[in-house]
Amino acid sequence: MTSVLVKDVSLNFGPVEVLKALNLDVAEGEFIVLLGPSGCGKSTLLNCIAGLLDVTDGQIFINGKNVTWEEPKDRGIGMVFQSYALYPQMTVRGNLSFGLKNAGVARDEIDKRIARTAEILQIEPLLDRKPSQLSGGQRQRVAIGRALVRDVDVFLFDEPLSNLDAKLRSELRVEIKRLHQRLANTMIYVTHDQIEALTLADRIAVMKGGVIQQLDAPQAIYNRPVNRFVAGFIGSPGMNFIEGKLETDSNPTFKAGDVSVPLGRYPFDNGVGSRGAVLGVRPEHIAFGQGATSLPFSQHVEVEIVEPMGSDTLVWTKFGGQNVAFRVESEKPLTVGERVVIGFDPARASLFDDADGNRL
Amino acid sequence: MSTDAATVTKRAASNGSATVVEPRGAKPRQLSPGRIGVYAFLLVSALFFLVPLYIMIITSLKGMPEIRLGHLFNLPAEPTVQPWIDAWFNACTGRDCKGLSPGFLNSVKITVPSVIISIVCASINGYALTYWPYKGANLLFGLLVFGAFVPYQVVIYPLIIGLSSVGLFASLPGIIIVHTIFGMPILTLLFRNFYAALPPELFKAARVDGAGFWGVFFRIMLPMSVPITVVAVILQVTGIWNDFLFGVVFAGRPNWPMTVQLNNIVNTTTGVREYNVNMAATILTAAVPLLIYFISGRWFVRGIAAGAVKG
Numbered sequence: 001m002t003s004v005l006v007k008d009v010s011l012n013f014g015p016v017e018v019l020k021a022l023n024l025d026v027a028e029g030e031f032i033v034l035l036g037p038s039g040c041g042k043s044t045l046l047n048c049i050a051g052l053l054d055v056t057d058g059q060i061f062i063n064g065k066n067v068t069w070e071e072p073k074d075r076g077i078g079m080v081f082q083s084y085a086l087y088p089q090m091t092v093r094g095n096l097s098f099g100l101k102n103a104g105v106a107r108d109e110i111d112k113r114i115a116r117t118a119e120i121l122q123i124e125p126l127l128d129r130k131p132s133q134l135s136g137g138q139r140q141r142v143a144i145g146r147a148l149v150r151d152v153d154v155f156l157f158d159e160p161l162s163n164l165d166a167k168l169r170s171e172l173r174v175e176i177k178r179l180h181q182r183l184a185n186t187m188i189y190v191t192h193d194q195i196e197a198l199t200l201a202d203r204i205a206v207m208k209g210g211v212i213q214q215l216d217a218p219q220a221i222y223n224r225p226v227n228r229f230v231a232g233f234i235g236s237p238g239m240n241f242i243e244g245k246l247e248t249d250s251n252p253t254f255k256a257g258d259v260s261v262p263l264g265r266y267p268f269d270n271g272v273g274s275r276g277a278v279l280g281v282r283p284e285h286i287a288f289g290q291g292a293t294s295l296p297f298s299q300h301v302e303v304e305i306v307e308p309m310g311s312d313t314l315v316w317t318k319f320g321g322q323n324v325a326f327r328v329e330s331e332k333p334l335t336v337g338e339r340v341v342i343g344f345d346p347a348r349a350s351l352f353d354d355a356d357g358n359r360l
Numbered sequence: 361m362s363t364d365a366a367t368v369t370k371r372a373a374s375n376g377s378a379t380v381v382e383p384r385g386a387k388p389r390q391l392s393p394g395r396i397g398v399y400a401f402l403l404v405s406a407l408f409f410l411v412p413l414y415i416m417i418i419t420s421l422k423g424m425p426e427i428r429l430g431h432l433f434n435l436p437a438e439p440t441v442q443p444w445i446d447a448w449f450n451a452c453t454g455r456d457c458k459g460l461s462p463g464f465l466n467s468v469k470i471t472v473p474s475v476i477i478s479i480v481c482a483s484i485n486g487y488a489l490t491y492w493p494y495k496g497a498n499l500l501f502g503l504l505v506f507g508a509f510v511p512y513q514v515v516i517y518p519l520i521i522g523l524s525s526v527g528l529f530a531s532l533p534g535i536i537i538v539h540t541i542f543g544m545p546i547l548t549l550l551f552r553n554f555y556a557a558l559p560p561e562l563f564k565a566a567r568v569d570g571a572g573f574w575g576v577f578f579r580i581m582l583p584m585s586v587p588i589t590v591v592a593v594i595l596q597v598t599g600i601w602n603d604f605l606f607g608v609v610f611a612g613r614p615n616w617p618m619t620v621q622l623n624n625i626v627n628t629t630t631g632v633r634e635y636n637v638n639m640a641a642t643i644l645t646a647a648v649p650l651l652i653y654f655i656s657g658r659w660f661v662r663g664i665a666a667g668a669v670k671g
Contacts (some may be wrong), residue, residue: 073570085561099569
């Protein structure tokens with residue numbers, strides 16, 4: 001069943017088109033992550049769903065009801081903001097009860113809901129403190145509680161973890177995931193952090209320029225990006241892009257400089273002819289040494305730069321005259337100038353059209 | 361810097377002193393010639409502004425015979441508070457000889473409502489302009505700020521016509537309205553900038569929580585506005601208390617504020633010019649703003665800075 005339906009929504013700020021006829025269908029209980037660089041319109045879309053921004057065109061449905069003209073409070077949503085946005089002059093209890101009081105909920109019902117929320121988020125000892133007396137993690141927990149206490153069907157998160165340090169971020173990330181499993185609410189989560197997106201989402205919507213580029217499960221987005229933008233945005237370290245030519249005369253082959261990669265195993269999307277193309281290979285998909293020779297494609301290269309990153313090491317080399325990075329276990333000692341053999345399976349690579357950047 | 365340090369070390373070494381201090385902990389403070397210059401300048405400027413105040417105070421404590429001797433800087437030989445009592449109760453403004461006290465009361469009657477009304481209006485203005493932008497809000501704000509640059513004298517005559525046509529000219533409500541209007545540009549600017557500097561998510565969160573225009577204003581924004589409200593109170597109290605022009609034009613004779621009465625006392629030309637009474641009356645009139653500055657100078661500076669930086 002559909003929980004949130006965004007239908008042909010456009011939003012213009014004056015002459016600037018922020019959202020362009022955007023469609024999004026979120027199933028009940030689904031965890032959707034809106035992912036994209038800053039300025040791609042992901043927060044704007046979330047604000048439109050929340051009713052904090054009026055759309056220029058299109059409709060928004062929540063639980064089958066057209067809420068396009070509804071006030072935020074009548075949409076059945078709870079929202080968590082990046083800057084916490086706790087009311088500074090109220091205690092935690094006051095923050096949690098503010099929305100309920102506005103809605104005219106009875107006093108004992110308010111107390112009951114606050115107790116339940118505090119128990120879920122483990123903020124019982126903090127209830128009588130002011131936000132200024134809380135740490136960042138505690139504040140964000142209270143902010144989540146403020147959405148939780150309203151007993152809504154849809155949760156909206158606007159980069160909720162971006163203000164926290166790395167350790168706290170990963171802790172709260174797990175907690176949000178646990179919360180989702182426990183409550184089974186629909187959650188729409190905006191972030192620019194691909195790790196958050198990949199770990200939390202049932203489906204990820206990668207956005208750019210007010211348009212959803214790809215809406216798919218995290219694995220599909222990672223393995224089969226629909227265009228060069230999505231491919232480059234997901235994955236860390238980023239995907240290698242090798243510019244060259246696709247030749248489909250006999251066996252499909254990718255040629256870049258003096259290298260030619262046989263693409264017999266590559267799953268082409270549609271009948272494609274010869275053209276300029278870009279081959280995308282993830283650094284973690286490039287095998288090295290013994291394992292490489294057994295792959296459909298392997299090549300001798302020279303080590304240029306070695307970047308140790310703790311758990312593994314990123315090695316830079318030249319491939320068909322272009323910079324390429326690959327990952328090796330950090331135990332392998334490599335020196336600059338050493339000649340090594342690397343290889344990859346073209347089936348796991350991505351091939352993009354040179355002109356429009358779409359997957360071939 | 362490093363070459364300086366090197367030469368210092370070298371000099372110390374060549375002097376043969378065995379105790380070259382290894383830099384550690386807080387750097388020792390030194391009084392450089394530049395610093396001394398700054399302090400000297402500050403001292404001179406302070407004196408420049410304090411000498412008139414000093415003369416005013418000692419003159420107000422002298423009797424007229426002593427003043428006639430002409431020793432301006434001498435301390436009073438026979439200190440007396442009679443001039444202060446005269447200034448407050450007996451000094452003559454025109455034909456009335458009741459001193460400044462009625463003027464003080466008038467000033468309070470004008471200042472208190474004007475300050476309250478103007479701040480209430482301006483805070484709502486600033487809040488609405490920041491969070492509930494409507495069509496033409498920016499234009500309105502621009503016009504309002506432009507109002508801060510219009511010389512008062514230009515609008516006095518139209519205002520007189522306007523107020524007298526509704527029967528409020530030369531009355532207490534009239535002068536209160538005038539002060540409220542003229543406080544609006546700068547106060548709205550102050551409040552708008554303050555609200556604009558708050559995180560916008562706060563407003564969004566309150567909206568999601570179901571608070572409307574007044575709910576957000578009274579429950580969220582107003583409790584957070586204490587600092588800027590204090591600044592606004594200071595600005596308005598000093599501004600309205602010190603006002604002479606609007607008071608003399610719009611208040612009407614029975615409601616003339618203290619500043620107007622002071623002027624009348626000082627400029628009364630019948631008989632002897634009582635310098636001591638004039639000085640005492642002037643200090644009394646200036647006392648309220650001075651007191652406000654002394655009590656809340658810290659807030660005042662903070663508010664000025666807030667208004668200046670966050671544009």
